[in-house]
Amino acid sequence: MSSISSDIIRGYNDTMILYLLWDAPSYGYEISKRIRNLSEEKYAIKETTLYSAFTRLEKNGFVESFADSDMVNGKRRTYYRITEQGRQYYREKCAEWTLTKEVVEKFIRQDGGM
């Protein structure tokens, strides 16, 4: 089974995180777990990658962080919330992806080169 090259997916980690924050704030581990589940175990984001994405997103004003207690066991965690700028950025990324996919798709043979 082929695995995802981290070079390729790096540009879309931000998109995935913003997608997951779209409806409600979330925290580090929950996001990494949901990425794994949604990708059907095909992509597992490393902790360092995730943290570096968080700091970058926050620096650019796309997310905000705040400390809060977990609903389930009351543990203090850092939560992230998407901002209006973040939503705007997400829309741009989606458009960019559609275009990218369209272009790259043209160079993928139907038979996969078999």
Place this chain on the structure above:
Amino acid sequence: METIRNYLETMFASLPNTFEVQKAKNELLQMMEDKYTELIKDGKTENEAVGIVISEFGNLDELAEELGISSFVIQENQKTTGGYRNVTLAEVKDYLHDRTRSAYAVALGVFLCIISVCGYLVYFRGGWHVRIVLATSFMFIAIAAAVGLFIFAGFVMGKWKFFRERACSVDFATAEYVHNRRESFRVTRSMMITIGVILCILSVLPVIVVGSLFGWSIGFGVVLMFVFVGIGVFLLVAAENVNAGFTTILSLNKRGTVGGSFVPSQKQVTYRNDTISKVMSVYWLTVTCIYLCWSFLSFDWHITWIVWVIAALVQQMLKAL
């Protein structure tokens, strides 16, 4: 969980101890902790869970830019190839063992030096020159034994010279181990110092007591005085030397880094003025010398202690300069 924490601390040990780095460390620990808890809940064994968490952790290089430490990461990588010596826990245990042995050897040597003159003060039967011969032999034997002990101590410690000559570091678990050892030695150390100081202060007592009880043999009182001072100094030297061993290890890591959290925080007094800092390096030695000279010459022990009070005041004043 302890393994994960140690792993993370070790990864971060050589990074600068800044707010961003601490925050990153805490966040990463939080994520790893969550993941670990969930894996355990899913029925994984502790070892499996630790293995998975650590293997999926990633690489700190990725964070370099965000943490503003890219120059640091590169620097550190160069240093490791340039012979940054990592001292293992086994080596540290060895070192502390040797250091303790040599501490007691040096202390015993000092004790022997102090009591070496006692032979001249003891009264025993025999002719005048027999006494001189015996006293002198005792002195030389004591000094020879002391020198032997000093050489032995130097020999034992010779193996560890590289601590000073090369850049060394210890990992977090080792630093914590040494820190705990030092903490548990703290009570012993303060006992040794207290008793040592008390013995030094009380050392004049035998002279007075013996002198007033048996006027004829004041020599015996002086012998006791030397023995008191000897034991007192033995305790002080041993306590400080053993403690210095812990401090040496803990100071290997640079203070500004995360791994340097255990670097003894006692403030190193720095003098702004160069001349004063030179004077201060021999200050307490000079004060001790003045105290002893004045005391022994005048025998005004009841008043000579004032030297220490004045010395402390003068030091405070010099610090302000």
